[in-house]
Amino acid sequence: MARPNAGTKGVPRLDRESQILDVASEHFGTHGFTATSVATVAENAGISKPLIYNYFGSKEGLYEACLDRGGALLADEMERVARGEAVGIERGMLTLGALFDLLEGRRHLWRLFFDTTAPSTGPIRDSVALYAGRIGRLADEGVGELMALAGNEDALDVSAMTSVWLGIVDSLVNWWIDHPDETADQMMQRCLRLLDALFGDAGTTGSRAEPHA
Structure with missing residues (x-):
């Protein structure tokens, strides 16, 4: 009798890969790279361990695939907001709302990019850098617009405020997790x-009606 996790017949490869990445992302994002084994992912995905190695090559390859899928989802959504008409605080709040909506039910994706137990060299490092770069450029652009509206276009001020904004976003998402x-x-x-408490009603003007646009 075949083992219950051995077969993949009747399931297209792309669907099977997506299923594996769903399970692996949750385990990596919840427990970390070191504490997650390929055997555990295989068992929870209901497939064989050799199939994971066949698809992804290694545990590191599996993690990289999780990063690539999660990073694309996050960066694509932020870029969607950036293509809209909102600027300044309104754009920032719409970006936050879009992130919360995207991560609802899969908050573990956020922590994939901050796992100190994951390899810090090679393709994994490159994937983290790629998506951090995309998100960082969007943050720099949005903060630059905000600072320009306030009459401040000093490059170092923009850089400092971008770091502040990215830290705020990370803190809020981690608190939510x-x-x-x-x-x-x-x-x-x-x-x-919280924004009202810091800046008064002016801080959220234009953001109340459509927080999740």
């Missing part, structure tokens, strides 16, 4: 309240 009962909409409303 640590509070799993908080929905994406509840988290967005919390962010709007």
Whole structure:
């Protein structure tokens, strides 16, 4: 009798790869690279361990594939917001709302890019750098617009504020991950309240009606 996790007949390769990446991303993002084994991913995906090696080559190759898929989802969504008409604080809040919506039900994707146990050289390093670069450029662009609206186009000020903004986003997403009962909409409303507390109603003008555009 065949083992229950051995067969893949009848499932197209792309569908099977997607299933494996769903399971692997959750394990890597929740438990970390070192604590996740290929055997565990295979068991939870209901397939054989050799099939993972056949598709991805190695545990590192599997992790890289998770990074590439997760990074593309995050960067594509931020770029979608950037193509809109919003600028300044409104663009920042729309970006946050889009992130929360995208990560709802798969918050583990965020932590794939901050795993200190993952290899820091080779293709994994290159994947992290690629998507960090795409996201960083979008942040720099958005912050530059915000600073220009305030009459400040000093390059170092923009650089410093971009670092601040990226730190705020990371802190908010990680806080949200640590509070799993908080929905994406509840988290967005919390962010709007925090912005009001810092800057008053002017800070969220134009952002209240469509926080998840």
